[in-house]
Amino acid sequence: MVRGDMDEEEARRIRLADLILRLRRAGIMEQRVLAAMEAVPRDLFVPPEGRRDAYAERALPIDCGQTISAPVIVGMMTAALDLNPRDRVLEIGTGSGYQCAVLAKLCRRVYTIDRFRTLAAAAESRFKTLRLGNITTMVGDGTKGWPEAAPFDKIIVTAATDALPEALFEQVVVGGIIVAPLGPQDGVQKLKRLVRTQDGFTASDLADVRFVPLIPGTAARL
Ligand code: SAH
Numbered sequence: 001m002v003r004g005d006m007d008e009e010e011a012r013r014i015r016l017a018d019l020i021l022r023l024r025r026a027g028i029m030e031q032r033v034l035a036a037m038e039a040v041p042r043d044l045f046v047p048p049e050g051r052r053d054a055y056a057e058r059a060l061p062i063d064c065g066q067t068i069s070a071p072v073i074v075g076m077m078t079a080a081l082d083l084n085p086r087d088r089v090l091e092i093g094t095g096s097g098y099q100c101a102v103l104a105k106l107c108r109r110v111y112t113i114d115r116f117r118t119l120a121a122a123a124e125s126r127f128k129t130l131r132l133g134n135i136t137t138m139v140g141d142g143t144k145g146w147p148e149a150a151p152f153d154k155i156i157v158t159a160a161t162d163a164l165p166e167a168l169f170e171q172v173v174v175g176g177i178i179v180a181p182l183g184p185q186d187g188v189q190k191l192k193r194l195v196r197t198q199d200g201f202t203a204s205d206l207a208d209v210r211f212v213p214l215i216p217g218t219a220a221r222l
Pocket of ligand 1: 069092093100115217
């Protein structure tokens, strides 16, 4: 190993330790979630010009005008899913693939959908680099869910909408959980946790957030 590599590894280790400290301070105490986030190098998921800020506590721009969520939001959404090693999880909005990589460390399989081919392809190559073999990626319209692979134990939506598509409610098992930002594009959204019961859903609010919009349809040529 050359000197430069060692410095880079050391810098990453320090930034990851600091990130874990911030998660704890934000009340994220689940040991499995903290370990998963410590095991995913966030700098690999941002474009080169964003590397310096990769571990900062804010959302960062990625390709196609999209964003990767701030670390505490990723931790909060992950913890809210109460992941079990046997769970099959659907993610709407692959983006950089960062949230997906964290999920993949904690469950059996993640099915992830993005409407941009460019983003899905870049995320897939990151999953390969990190040897994450339990992720299935698709380019498509996440508002339809993934009927062929449904039902899911958990569903996470990483783009905001006023009203969740009916298909997603239908594709989670009874006892399953949906975590999604709900609210208007031009204002504050509520991060919601919905639990499916025998006869409907119970909802709780987790935080005020700002996500990019969930847009029906695919972005065919991108
Ligand atoms: N989870 C991502 C952040 C995603 S940003 C990460 O960790 O980096 C939100 C993503 O949702 C964007 O990539 C956007 O293209 C995608 N998106 C928006 N509407 C969609 C839809 N209808 N179907 C699938 N993906 C969608």
